[in-house]
Amino acid sequence: MLETINLSKTFKDKKAVDDVNLYVNKGESVGLLGPNGAGKSTTISMISSLLKPTSGDVLFNGNSIIKNPAEIRRVLGVVPQEIALYEELSAHENLNFFGEIYKISKGDLESRIQEVLEMVGLQHRQKELIKTFSGGMKRRINIAAALLHQPKVLILDEPTVGIDPQSRNHILETVRKLNEQYETSILYTSHYMEEVEQLCDRVYIMDHGSIVASGNKSELLSILSNDDTFHVQLSKRSEKLIDAVRLIKDVRQVDETENGLRIIAKKRSHFLSTLVHGAEKEGVEIIHFQMEIPSLEDVFLHLTGKSLRD
Numbered sequence: 001m002l003e004t005i006n007l008s009k010t011f012k013d014k015k016a017v018d019d020v021n022l023y024v025n026k027g028e029s030v031g032l033l034g035p036n037g038a039g040k041s042t043t044i045s046m047i048s049s050l051l052k053p054t055s056g057d058v059l060f061n062g063n064s065i066i067k068n069p070a071e072i073r074r075v076l077g078v079v080p081q082e083i084a085l086y087e088e089l090s091a092h093e094n095l096n097f098f099g100e101i102y103k104i105s106k107g108d109l110e111s112r113i114q115e116v117l118e119m120v121g122l123q124h125r126q127k128e129l130i131k132t133f134s135g136g137m138k139r140r141i142n143i144a145a146a147l148l149h150q151p152k153v154l155i156l157d158e159p160t161v162g163i164d165p166q167s168r169n170h171i172l173e174t175v176r177k178l179n180e181q182y183e184t185s186i187l188y189t190s191h192y193m194e195e196v197e198q199l200c201d202r203v204y205i206m207d208h209g210s211i212v213a214s215g216n217k218s219e220l221l222s223i224l225s226n227d228d229t230f231h232v233q234l235s236k237r238s239e240k241l242i243d244a245v246r247l248i249k250d251v252r253q254v255d256e257t258e259n260g261l262r263i264i265a266k267k268r269s270h271f272l273s274t275l276v277h278g279a280e281k282e283g284v285e286i287i288h289f290q291m292e293i294p295s296l297e298d299v300f301l302h303l304t305g306k307s308l309r310d
């Protein structure tokens with residue numbers, strides 16, 4: 001339904017998006033996950049035809065949206081990161097304004113406004129001025145605005161960043177409902193792994209402008225099938241021990257945690273005796289040792305060498 005073909009964007013000499021190929025099928029909910037600066041917003045701006053790609057294309061049902069941006073605007077709802085509302089107008093007046101921009105007929109507009117307000121749970125606040133709303137409520141009105149013209153694809157750019165838990169839950173629920181009941185296709189960017197795990201059928205992991213992995217949860221977890229992760233709680237910190245663990249054969253990565261180490265090692269490697277021996281030598285006691293059940297966060301760490309919220 002929606003796909004990008006070798007989509008790229010260079011700002012001066014910085015490649016913000018580098019040969020991105022992704023697709024969203026009808027009724028599918030797809031996550032675009034990446035740390036700050038990965039290129040998610042730039043990708044979305046190009047898909048929404050707000051930004052011209054340096055090269056590549058975006059196709060909707062096989063037609064280039066670069067050649068025909070009007071078509072994608074008709075079927076796409078975009079919820080940007082920045083709140084784009086008039087503070088001095090009420091929620092209802094704002095939606096009325098957006099409805100006119102979308103050219104929704106006067107006869108349909110009022111019922112559409114009530115429907116989208118209900119969807120985001122703010123019908124009872126519609127007469128109040130936007131400037132009296134919390135950040136989370138403003139974002140919900142932004143979502144309502146993006147839904148007025150009944151888009152086939154809804155793109156949300158980190159919609160839950162910096163907002164209260166109640167609005168966050170509301171947003172996640174709204175997105176789920178749109179996807180499940182109305183078969184709206186979703187492209188959802190986030191750096192909250194748990195949201196993407198909850199909401200999305202498939203995930204693209206993006207870093208430094210490129211897609212580094214994609215698939216459903218079990219496909220992504222299988223990337224880690226060659227490795228095991230261990231948490232080791234230690235009685236004290238020892239630089240020498242950390243260095244020694246890093247040198248153990250089959251240990252791929254060692255990170256310091258609050259009370260010890262997180263060790264990623266090749267599956268079925270026998271590093272434990274070397275670890276115990278090294279700890280003894282440095283006078284460090286191993287208080288607790290546990291193997292971790294991997295999560296998508298671990299896949300991300302494995303692929304990019306950093307945590308999603310770094």
Ligand SMILES: Nc1ncnc2c1ncn2[C@@H]1O[C@H](COP(=O)(O)OP(=O)(O)OP(=O)(O)O)[C@@H](O)[C@H]1O
Pocket residue numbers: 011014015016034035036037038039040041042043
């Ligand atoms: N207009 C611009 N001019 C120059 N560089 C830009 C511009 N827009 C984005 N960039 C750069 O492109 C890279 C990707 O930015 P982008 O905003 O797409 O990332 P992101 O994954 O959406 O990050 P965030 O999670 O912080 O929103 C960054 O290094 C950013 O500094």
